[in-house]
Amino acid sequence: MTSQIPEVVILRLPLYLRILTLLEEENAGVVSSQELGARLQMTPAQIRKDLSYFGKFGKQGKGYNVRLLLGELRQILGVNREWHMAIIGVGRLGKAILDYGMLTPRGFKIVAAFDIDPQQTGKKVGRVVIQDLAELANTVKNRGIDIGIVAVPPSQAQQAIDCLVGCGIKAILNYAPVAPRVPKDVRIQEVDPVLALQTMTYHLKSLGSP
Amino acid sequence: MTSQIPEVVILRLPLYLRILTLLEEENAGVVSSQELGARLQMTPAQIRKDLSYFGKFGKQGKGYNVRLLLGELRQILGVNREWHMAIIGVGRLGKAILDYGMLTPRGFKIVAAFDIDPQQTGKKVGRVVIQDLAELANTVKNRGIDIGIVAVPPSQAQQAIDCLVGCGIKAILNYAPVAPRVPKDVRIQEVDPVLALQTMTYHLKSLGSP
Numbered sequence: 157m158t159s160q161i162p163e164v165v166i167l168r169l170p171l172y173l174r175i176l177t178l179l180e181e182e183n184a185g186v187v188s189s190q191e192l193g194a195r196l197q198m199t200p201a202q203i204r205k206d207l208s209y210f211g212k213f214g215k216q217g218k219g220y221n222v223r224l225l226l227g228e229l230r231q232i233l234g235v236n237r238e239w240h241m242a243i244i245g246v247g248r249l250g251k252a253i254l255d256y257g258m259l260t261p262r263g264f265k266i267v268a269a270f271d272i273d274p275q276q277t278g279k280k281v282g283r284v285v286i287q288d289l290a291e292l293a294n295t296v297k298n299r300g301i302d303i304g305i306v307a308v309p310p311s312q313a314q315q316a317i318d319c320l321v322g323c324g325i326k327a328i329l330n331y332a333p334v335a336p337r338v339p340k341d342v343r344i345q346e347v348d349p350v351l352a353l354q355t356m357t358y359h360l361k362s363l364g365s366p
Numbered sequence: 367m368t369s370q371i372p373e374v375v376i377l378r379l380p381l382y383l384r385i386l387t388l389l390e391e392e393n394a395g396v397v398s399s400q401e402l403g404a405r406l407q408m409t410p411a412q413i414r415k416d417l418s419y420f421g422k423f424g425k426q427g428k429g430y431n432v433r434l435l436l437g438e439l440r441q442i443l444g445v446n447r448e449w450h451m452a453i454i455g456v457g458r459l460g461k462a463i464l465d466y467g468m469l470t471p472r473g474f475k476i477v478a479a480f481d482i483d484p485q486q487t488g489k490k491v492g493r494v495v496i497q498d499l500a501e502l503a504n505t506v507k508n509r510g511i512d513i514g515i516v517a518v519p520p521s522q523a524q525q526a527i528d529c530l531v532g533c534g535i536k537a538i539l540n541y542a543p544v545a546p547r548v549p550k551d552v553r554i555q556e557v558d559p560v561l562a563l564q565t566m567t568y569h570l571k572s573l574g575s576p
Contacts, residue, residue, distance in 0.1 A: 164374075170564035175545040195545055233564050234571030252462035253559075258543055262560045302570055303563065326573055327566040329559060333468055335385040335405055343569050345562035349463075349539060350472045352555035353513065354380035354443050356537040359553050360512055361444030363536055 161209045168206060169233055171196055176226045188219040235263050240301045241329075242268040244316040245308035246276055246286050249331055253307055254281045266305065268295045272312070289319060296323045306330045317344070371419045378416060379443055381406055386436045398429040445473050450511045451539075452478040454526040455518035456486055456496050459541055463517055464491045476515065478505045482522070499529060506533045516540045527554070 175195050179187055189200035189207075196203070207220070210232060230236040241259075243250055246269050254266055269284045271277065276286045287295060295301065304320035306313055306328060313332035320328055321342055328344045330336060338344050385405050389397055399410035399417075406413070417430070420442060440446040451469075453460055456479050464476055479494045481487065486496045497505060505511065514530035516523055516538060523542035530538055531552055538554045540546060548554050 166568055167565055169568065170561040171545065173564065174543065174561070178545060195547070197547075197550075232568065234567035235564055239563070239567060239570075248465060248467075249462075252459075252465070255458060255462070256559075257458075258558075258560065262543075264560060264563050303566065327563075327570050329562055329566075333384065333472075335381065335388060337405070338407075340407075343566045345566055347557065347559050347562055348468075349466075349557050350468065350474060351380040351384070352539055352557060353449070353474050353537075354383065354445055355377055356513065356539075356553045356555055357444035357449060358376050358379065358442065360449075360537050 165206050165209060169229060172206070173226070173229045173233060173235070176222055176229065179222050180226055184222050186219040187222055187225075192220070237263065239264050239303055240267045240299055241265065241303040241305055242270065242292065242296065242299075242301045242320075242325075243305040243307055244270045244289065244292075244319065245306065245312070246271045246279075246281055247307070247309070250307035251281055253305060253331070254284065264303070267299050268301060270295075272308075292319055293323045296325065301325070303327045303329065306332055306336075308332060310334045375416050375419060379439060382416070383436070383439045383443060383445070386432055386439065389432050390436055394432050396429040397432055397435075402430070447473065449474050449513055450477045450509055451475065451513040451515055452480065452502065452506065452509075452511045452530075452535075453515040453517055454480045454499065454502075454529065455516065455522075456481045456489075456491055457517070457519070460517035461491055463515060463541070464494065474513070477509050478511060480505075482518075502529055503533045506535065511535070513537045513539065516542055516546075518542060520544045 175192065189203040192203045193200040210228060241264055243253060243266050246254070250269070254269065259266065266284060269281060269286045270289045270292055271286050272289050277288050279286050304325045306316045308316045310332050313330065313334045314336050317328060317330065317336045317338060321338060326342050328338065328342065329347060330344055331347050333348050333350060336344060385402065399413040402413045403410040420438060451474055453463060453476050460479070464479065469476065476494060479491060479496045480499045480502055481496050482499050487498050489496050514535045516526045518526045520542050523540065523544045524546055527538060527540065527546045527548060531548060536552050538548065538552065539557060540554055541557050543558050543560060546554060
């Protein structure tokens with residue numbers, strides 16, 4: 157069944173998860189597709205259609221049970237567990253990512269850090285000791301690492317990605333502003349604020365701003 | 367014409383821009399839809415269809431002129447100029463964003479920074495002096511600021527966004543992991559690595575990883 161879910165719907169599921177987490181914190185028992193639509197800036201019909209891919213959660217006229225829907229979404233997205241991640245590149249950007257407090261509480265823990273600079277090796281950033289890249293394969297295996305984070309300069313990004321792929325990593329979060337190549341069975345997601353900015357300037361420029 | 371471009375195509379244009387910028391740096395004169403497809407992990411047919419929304423760039427069998435296509439894409443996306451941005455929140459995350467060297471060279475310059483903590487006001491981060499939030503409206507006007515960046519804790523995010531909207535800002539880059547509300551004429555883009563991670567765990571979990 158899950159193979160039939162359109163990719164565009166999958167991309168929206170984390171947004172549902174986030175709003176439902178907020179609603180649970182607000183002790184909301186049920187939520188209507190109207191309310192979800194208002195909070196997510198989508199139509200209620202779109203919400204109902206998206207959620208219908210995952211079975212019957214809502215009762216006609218009664219709305220969705222927040223706790224049940226949240227549990228189901230967590231399972232569908234595979235976030236009802238902790239994922240271990242390794243970061244490559246512990247420069248300014250890498251340190252900021254290691255320092256960013258919003259990953260571990262949400263189930264994504266950076267358990268290992270790597271750098272090609274021998275002067276960095278052995279140093280500690282937070283709770284993680286920086287290792288030589290040569291130790292990546294062993295650490296991936298021993299620490300059960302599923303996800304790689306790339307925070308190296310653009311010129312080193314493809315090499316870092318190839319290292320992760322060579323170690324069997326199937327999911328990569330890439331902060332380097334490059335267009336990397338990965339095999340078909342490897343997922344890669346870009347975190348590049350400039351890409352996000354450029355989709356907005358497309359719309360901004362037609363507003364006749366200076 | 368531009369109003370007919372599907373949003374999903376607009377979201378891909380920055381990826382085209384990025385790969386073409388790399389190709390120009392490599393002194394490539396022309397590029398085929400096959401090559402673009404291989405670098406972007408898309409089919410050549412999809413590439414040709416996307417680019418056909420913007421007129422006839424490619425010559426049958428000759429490929430696309432990199433320089434011409436790049437110039438056109440820059441114009442379409444509105445990035446053939448410098449955009450001024452203001453950041454709200456100069457904590458750990460805000461400082462990392464101000465410190466991130468990849469924005470200004472790509473046409474997005476943070477020219478002002480704001481914080482509600484009076485102890486921060488007057489301090490300098492890089493070239494920018496932190497201002498009191500009360501000065502936002504004036505600064506937006508005087509510095510020609512088009513884009514706001516929100517880097518405050520989640521609990522303060524909606525308030526920061528409301529401030530920006532109240533000052534006439536129509537494009538917001540939001541780093542706070544919340545589901546903010548904005549008027550229909552305001553664009554907001556989220557930079558939340560956890561959203562990107564969660565779309566990958568959906569696929570990872572079916573690989574039978576531990």
